[in-house]
Amino acid sequence: MIDSTDRKICDILQQNARTSSTDVAAMVGLSVSATNERIRRLSDSGTITGWHATLRPDRFDAALCAFVLIDMSYEGEAEAVAALSQRDEVQELHHISGPHSYLMKLRVADTAALQAFLSEAVKPLPAITRTETVITLGSPKETPAIAIPAGIGGADV
Missing domain, CATH: 3.30.70.920 (Lrp/AsnC effector binding domain/regulation of amino acid metabolism (RAM) domain)
Structure with missing residues (x-):
């Protein structure tokens, strides 16, 4: 199940996939190893489907x-x-x-x-x-990021 910490991790990584594990861990209040394990699990489960650069x-x-x-x-x-x-x-x-x-x-x-x-x-x-x-004449907003509502994905642990 995806809890609030997983949602925070996903939100951080979709904004900048190059954020270091140390920084992600500090932002979500976990150890680096626990954060890396959650990222691995999110990736293995297909919740995180890839790591991309956004180009002009x-x-x-x-x-x-x-x-x-x-x-x-x-x-x-x-x-x-x-x-x-x-x-x-x-x-x-x-x-x-x-x-x-x-x-x-x-x-x-x-x-x-x-x-x-x-x-x-x-x-x-x-x-x-x-x-x-x-x-299109212009694109004031264009993003691959999805909104991550607090309650989506299952109960918080």
């Missing part, structure tokens, strides 16, 4: 962020989802409710690269019946 997209020729609403037919859907999921430009792909089938977030260099991606990687997929693209 404009430094890697991926300054344009776009969201694409995709309509798909059932026939070929699995293959289209697999193909899109393999593309490095695709940051997120969500199966959604409502009039569209999927919402895809992607990053590319510019509008020309976006047009090429849609023309070469998306529209040729047989299951794709329609797309609608929204280009």
Whole structure:
């Protein structure tokens, strides 16, 4: 079970995964060895799924962020989802409710690269019946962090 100390550890690490075990231990009031054991357990259980660096997209020729609403037919859907999921430009792909089938977030260099991606990687997929693209003008907030409410994950020990 995840208790309040585990939630604190997760919150600290998702803000900065490079925080030292000594610093995490001091922040949660545990010994370094107890903290390391909790981090290992959280990782082994799949609660912590990875350790990532957050990069500035404009430094890697991926300054344009776009969201694409995709309509798909059932026939070929699995293959289209697999193909899109393999593309490095695709940051997120969500199966959604409502009039569209999927919402895809992607990053590319510019509008020309976006047009090429849609023309070469998306529209040729047989299951794709329609797309609608929204280009971001700015991103005042963009984070992979999730809110960790105090009572989620089980009883405190």
